[in-house]
Amino acid sequence: MVVPHTIAKKRDRNEKLRLALIKARVLKRREVTLKRRGFIKRTARYYKEYENKKKELIRLDRQAKKEGNFFVKPEHKVAFVVRIRGINKIDPKSRTILKLLRLHQIHNGVFIKVNKATMNMVRRVEPYVTYGYLSLKTVRDLIYKRGHVKFNGQRIRIQDNDVIENKLGRxxxxxxxxxxxxxxxxxxxxxxANNFLWPFKLSSPRGGYVKKGIHFQEGGDYGNREEMLSQFVARMN
Incomplete structure (x- = not known):
């Protein structure tokens, strides 16, 4: 049976498209596999870096004790700030600072770089926030469970690495x-990276607050919790 030229031409075209699609899928699968392997290697390198840093701090602490000295840990470079009070009876300057810190709502949380300017801002609004320093585990749990990013002006949940690579890959x-x-x-x-992250929307802490109007050092809730902030954020995550 003789096949018309137009039909044969169409079959050849469809076959070429099918083969091209299969090839593209294979190449894409290979690219994803190589990329995933690269991510696994980078993650392992990060964990090794964290572990080595931890061991070095322990070594320096033991060495200082052995020599009869005191070991002072390096100062923290990043703090986490959580808003714990609403807008009632808030003065205009404090309201502006909370907006600059991106703490628009109660139970919003943001990372900040620790320097003179940012800490002065945090201390100015201290009655409305609690802040301190998070452990690596808490940072990971926070970003994995509550992490959203700003993509095209929208709040997008982190569901894969593509959204991160598209914005910050460079x-x-x-x-x-x-x-x-x-x-x-x-x-x-x-x-x-921090501006790419949307402010974290946390839940009310399990077990509730003690007293929002009293400083943490006096048995309340607001103010600097230092390393103890991880326990508080874990109750909100």
Missing amino acids: YGIRCIEDLIHEIYTCGRNFKR
Whole structure:
């Protein structure tokens, strides 16, 4: 049976398209596999870096004790601030500072770089916030469970690494572990990574508050909790 020229031509075209699609799928699968392997290697390198840093601090502490000295830990570079009070009886300057810190609502939380300017702002609004320093585990849990990013002006949940790579890939931040590392270690692209993160929307802490109007050092809730903030954020996550 003779096949008309137009039908044969159409069959050839469809076959070429089918083969091209299969080839594209294979190449895409291979690219995803290689990229995933790269992410796994980077994650392992980060964990090794964290572990080595932890061991070094322990070594220096033991050495100082052995020599009869005191070991002072390095100052924290990143703090986490959580808003715990609403807008009632808030003065205009404090309201402006809370907006600059992106703490628009109660139970919003943001990372900030620790320097003179930011800490002066936080101390100015201290009665409305609690702040301190998070452990690596808490930072990871926070970003994995509550992490949303700003993409085209919208709040997008972090469901895959593509959304991170599309926005921050040019700065070497291609996956969620890169993002966590940049935030936790206060890397040179901390500002870009932090601005990419949408302010965290946390829940009311399990077990409730003690007394919002009293400083944490006096048995209340607001103010600086230092390393104890991780326990508080874990109750809100």
